[in-house]
Amino acid sequence: MKRFIPILFAAIALTACEKEPDTDKLDNHYLVYTDYDKGTDFGALMTYYLPDSILYINTGDKKEYWTGSAAEAVLAEFAANMDEHYLRVDNIEDADIGLQVSYVASTYTFANYGGNPWWYGYPYYWTPGYWGGYWGGWYYPYPIVYSYTTGSIIAEMVNLSVPEEKKLPVIWSAYISGILNSQGNLNLVKTEAAIDQAFKQTSVLK
Amino acid sequence: MKTIKYLAKRAAAVLSIAALATLPMKAQVSNDAFYNIDWQFNIPLGNDFSNHASGWGMNFEMGYYVTPELALGAFLSYHTNNEYFERTTLHMGTTALNTDQQHSLFQLPFGVLAHYRFDYGQFQPYVGMKLGAAYAKMTSDYYIFESDKNTWGFFASPEVGVQFYPWEGSMGFHAALYYSISTNQGSLMTYDMNCINSLGFRLGVAF
Secondary structure (H helix, E strand, O other), rough: OOHHHHHHHHHHHHHOOOOOOHHOOOOOOEEEEEEOOOOOOHHHEEEEEOOOEEEEEOOOOOOOOOOOOOHHHHHHHHHHHHHHHOOEOOOHHOOOOEEEEEEEEHHHHHHOOOOOOOOOOOOOOOOOOHHHHOOOEEEEEOOOOOOOOOOEEEEEEEEEEOOOOOOOOOOOOEEOOOEEEEOOOOOOHHHHHHHHHHHHHHHHHO | OOOHHHHHHHHHHHHHHHOOOOOOOOOEEOOEEEEEEEEEEEEEEEOOOOOOOOOOEEEEEEEEEEOOOOEEEEEEEEEEEEEEEEEEEEEEEEEEHHHEEEEEEEEEEEEEEEEEOOOOEEEEEEEEEEEEEEEEEEEEEEEEEEEEEEEEEEEEEEEEEEEEEOOOOOOEEEEEEEEEEEEEEEEEEEEEEEEEEEEEEEEEEEO
């Protein structure tokens, strides 16, 4: 049987068997993931409030907001899509919906705050207090994706019309990634297209 | 780049096997036993998950002739079929995902085999049947993420082939055409797979 040992070795060499798919064929475009609360009547909500800044989630422990022309363009795209369904108001108190937009500059933060829900305890994330009420925290009424990546945008609609003694529910969320260019900067054209796609693929907003 | 590395690795392995042919070896282990190592080409039939034909597979089998015509033995093979899916929006309940994908279906059946040969000389045509279990993994790669689903099923594969020993006292060659069916079922994202049907052929060496 010794003469078959080389054959055996050759066979073993060949058994690195599974051919990995060629991911170079992927179009290297954006990824858009959305989800919503099926218990919410989106048609019954009339108005929305959009803050003028984007929360910038980084490794630092200080509250940062992303401002400037690119941030304004991103917010304008969200507003344009929201305007097709709801009336924008200038006062939070008049809004049924709050739309909070965040930019994930580092996933390190999420690794450190990996509880369930993962953002509880993160001191400078969007808080119910921002929306001016006395809600006892906020929550997702549906399962969410945990693996956010650097260079992604997270948008969440909170339902401000619920009684304040309850927790503030997130009724719609969008996770947008793959929007950086090869230099690691935001590709605004891709980003705006991805934001449009997020609304387009949400059936309750059509 | 990965494809080039993979082909280079595989070519090196095949050359190693070819080099063995130059060694002083006896034709067969015995008159009653055979060992085959094959490259295989697989064409999925009616499978909506990953339907592109490919040559990413191998087959290993051995048998013992319990009568001059009938051999019983064992086999293990594997194969990967990939297919690119254009960008689309997948709706899964309240969730929606817009992306393009690279699907991959990896099959690894193993079990027992039977060969019935019609000649005992240099040219040994045969019909055969393989029966066993099949592991299959459905994989979808999209952006930087991957989702997969492992499945198991019953496997059956009739085949026709030939073992050819052109030189006395040396190794020979093996060729076969096969059809296979396995009962693997699985769902991944919005894609369902009910059974795996394939056609294919194998080319290799026989000992």
